[in-house]
Amino acid sequence: MNQPTLLRPPHPLEVRVLTRRFEYPRTEPVWLDEYLRTEGYQALRKALDLTPEALVDEVKKSCLRGRGGAGFPTGMKWSFVDRKSPKPKYIVVNADEGEPGTCKDRILMGFDPHRLIEGCLIAGRAIGSNRGWIYIRGEYRVYIDIMDRAIEEAYANGYLGDNVLGTGWSFHLSTHTGAGSYECGEETALLESLEGKRGNPRLKPPFPAVSGAFQCPTVVNNVETYSAVPDIILKGGEWYAGLGTPRNGGTRLVGLSGHLNTPGVYEVPLGMNLLTIVNELGGGVWKGRKLKAIIPGGSSSPVLKADECDIPADYDSFAKAGTMLGSGATVVLDDQTDMVRVLARLMSFYAHESCGWCIPCREGTAWLKKITQRLDSGVGASKDIDLIDQISNSMMGRTFCPLGDAAAMPAMAIARKFRDEIEAKIQSTQAFVPAPGTRPLVVL
């Protein structure tokens, strides 16, 4: 189970809650023995003595918000599940990490798998569930194997099974592999996939809390969200909330990537200034270059220009700045980056991953790909920039699932904020005249 050290030495600005067991340069996961030595499963023991209502209240108090992208308050999500329903209730972990820029869930599963299991157990206790699945993307076989082994350890030692720690409460957990689909990171598409079908999204409502996996009430949360729960129960919701800013509780992982000196996954309190994160933790822009733009929350979040980046990194401040915290994936781009090329690459990604279930997304992403590639290959025209805006606008809010918005938002943001650069690229390629008798490279 040896893995390369993906960890960085701790940085003084980090606040380590989720990553407190990650001493550098760790290569082995924290297995059960070590987990138990470091307060492991203490939160579960405490949770077993509390009522489900008290557990949900504690999570509400913590102001923990979903770390997968949408930032929905976790405690509130749990409270939507009807505990008195005669149907079974299910826990589902979304570990289909695929948002470009995002690489944090693999760290949590790869180094502290029991933390996730404990989080699932507490969530299961809170909603009256006896069964959970960890849906892990197929490419992450190494992490599936680590989680499988940790689950086996937990079964062998009475933390999972028909009689959890002798309380008579049963809770079962297993991994479930995906097989290559970004769309399955969307919670309802993930549930379809869990049921053995194509990952097409479901119409909402009903939300999964009412009708989720196998048409039963289900809580779907991200790996990082569940992983935060043990410490919240152990040390209290108020303590956790106090680490962040009002309404944005706790710490979160940021995955720093792109043109940085020290890219990596770091844990920071909510509300740390985005430029501090980039310049201190990320070591600043590489090769002595200047910052051009930051994609602050995974590829779906609208890009921020360098002069817009001096803001606190929390859900509300980012929303005010017209972008989103998303999955905490921060892609930093230097001043030599060709934004047209970035845009074209992103649009080809969304066109590839659109599941084709609804028309605005299927057609919209395909056209955005065509148009942006045209611009990138030097045969675009100014009117294409307006066309990007128009198509994106027609997609926003009109698709079954957020994939349509996820493609439209960055397209619109780059087309608007970097219009000058796109125009310049068009101008610089105007001199190109096709030889007589040849056809243009791209035909609309």
Added chain:
Amino acid sequence: MTFSPELEARFAKMIGNYPPGRQKGALIPMLLYAQDEVGSMTPDLIQEVSRRLKVTPLEIEEVIGYYTMLAREPRGKHHIQVCTNVSCQARGGEELFAHACSRLGLHNKEKSADGQFSIEEVECMGACSWAPAIQVNYDFYYDMTPEKFDKLIDSLRQMQ
């Protein structure tokens, strides 16, 4: 058709992970784990999984058409996946992919004549902080450069 005892044990356990009557849930994991052993989605495999999970072959075809990791044709013994999405692109992923193609003499999604190598340009594989990254079958290789890639190919060739 028969599978290895390890895979049989995995399947037996897997089916119990889904609610009674909803064993179709095991379909995608079962196909992927079986593919690791069989190589691709052969008609025999589809028949066998159909029988075991009591789903129609058509339902399995639907799923195979959707998921990119489920392959109709066997891939190379070493299936090389190069990410060129935004984080990898920023650090040379596209150049690495071009280098990999010319080094192996293959285009995207092609397989070498001896069946040893196949190559694919893939979307984000969640290794963004260690970009550019590639995956060979299920193994990740981080912070790649063309030089590191060449060394890796040499060592994979020696494994034969």
